[in-house]
Amino acid sequence: MAASFTSALGFAAALHLLLALAHAAASPMNGLLQFLLRHGYPLLFFWVLLEQAGLPIPSAPLLFVAGALTGRGSLHFSTTLGLVVAAVLISDATWFFLGRWRGARVLRFVCRISLEPDNCVRRTREAVTRHGWMAVLASKFVPGLNAAMPPLSGVSGMSLPQFLGLDALSAILWAGAFTGLGRLFSRQLDQLAFYARGFGGVLLLLGFVLLGIYIARKYRARRRLLAAIDTQRIPIAELRRLMEQGQPLTVVDLRHRHDFEHHPFVIPGALHCEPDEAEERLEGVPPEREIVLYCT
Amino acid sequence: MALRLKEKRTGRVRPLAGGWNAWRAEGYPVELVPAHEREPGALRQAHA
Numbered sequence: 001m002a003a004s005f006t007s008a009l010g011f012a013a014a015l016h017l018l019l020a021l022a023h024a025a026a027s028p029m030n031g032l033l034q035f036l037l038r039h040g041y042p043l044l045f046f047w048v049l050l051e052q053a054g055l056p057i058p059s060a061p062l063l064f065v066a067g068a069l070t071g072r073g074s075l076h077f078s079t080t081l082g083l084v085v086a087a088v089l090i091s092d093a094t095w096f097f098l099g100r101w102r103g104a105r106v107l108r109f110v111c112r113i114s115l116e117p118d119n120c121v122r123r124t125r126e127a128v129t130r131h132g133w134m135a136v137l138a139s140k141f142v143p144g145l146n147a148a149m150p151p152l153s154g155v156s157g158m159s160l161p162q163f164l165g166l167d168a169l170s171a172i173l174w175a176g177a178f179t180g181l182g183r184l185f186s187r188q189l190d191q192l193a194f195y196a197r198g199f200g201g202v203l204l205l206l207g208f209v210l211l212g213i214y215i216a217r218k219y220r221a222r223r224r225l226l227a228a229i230d231t232q233r234i235p236i237a238e239l240r241r242l243m244e245q246g247q248p249l250t251v252v253d254l255r256h257r258h259d260f261e262h263h264p265f266v267i268p269g270a271l272h273c274e275p276d277e278a279e280e281r282l283e284g285v286p287p288e289r290e291i292v293l294y295c296t
Numbered sequence: 297m298a299l300r301l302k303e304k305r306t307g308r309v310r311p312l313a314g315g316w317n318a319w320r321a322e323g324y325p326v327e328l329v330p331a332h333e334r335e336p337g338a339l340r341q342a343h344a
Contacts, residue, residue: 232302233313240324255316265326267319272329279301287305294312294319 040075045083052091054147060178067182081175088171089164092150096163099154136166140174234292249290252278259296
């Protein structure tokens with residue numbers, strides 16, 4: 001919930017900044033405009049750095065506005081792009097080394113501060129297993145994968161030059177797409193500022209309400225799922241007792257391939273398979289037989 | 297996964313509380329999977 005709250009704050013802050021920038025850009029005498037135009041580069045740099053560090057604060061609206069300001073000549077396009085790519089590389093290289101140094105624990109930590117900690121680790125690993133280097137290239141555009149990809153690349157043993165090359169290309173595509181879009185719509189910035197001046201408060205409130213509904217629905221769905229699973233869990237002592245008594249049951253090891261290859265042991269008699277193979281592999285097991293699943 | 301499997305089976309389908317790490321932390325026995333059974337798709341015998 002703390003992550004959701006941080007995310008809400010980050011989103012609201014980005015929205016507010018967007019409106020403030022748009023508002024400020026339309027009135028040159030405004031002090032905020034002077035501040036943002038004077039400190040636009042460091043603001044952009046540190047915002048992207050923090051987002052890439054794992055904080056759920058969206059950079060896309062800021063990149064969009066920065067792009068619009070480059071279209072008006074207030075910021076330089078190449079400098080903006082260079083700063084964003086530098087921020088991405090600094091943050092991602094740090095996570096890459098942490099992943100290499102501390103292993104899967106770093107990946108789990110990164111996923112814990114995202115909105116979907118339950119499936120983030122597995123989803124990221126599956127993306128790399130299935131799509132290889134393409135996953136690194138596309139990760140900046142996929143929420144959740146973005147923060148988790150650098151430590152996973154470090155864990156999976158990718159070479160640093162390969163990772164930095166792919167990451168830089170991904171950052172250029174990502175930053176270029178949003179700033180390019182902003183640049184394309186720079187003429188509409190005045191119009192946006194006009195609306196922001198008139199309806200800024202209402203838009204901000206609407207943004208808060210929509211985000212609140214989104215987070216509340218997500219949080220409720222997750223609590224329901226966890227509650228449903230919790231009531232059905234089997235304690236390890238009970239499994240041990242059932243096994244000693246020779247009760248008919250099938251134990252299935254669903255750990256990810258990376259974990260299994262690193263430590264190829266299972267609970268005695270367990271069947272190891274990937275989650276997407278489990279249904280097929282269990283077809284031969286009598287339907288009335290109890291099944292116990294475990295992962296890491 | 298557990299919920300999806302449960303829909304198709306009449307027997308109980310339960311996740312292990314604490315998973316592999318909890319099992320190992322208790323010092324319960326583990327079994328080495330032979331190399332030829334670690335290949336993707338290799339069939340392991342289910343618990344008898």
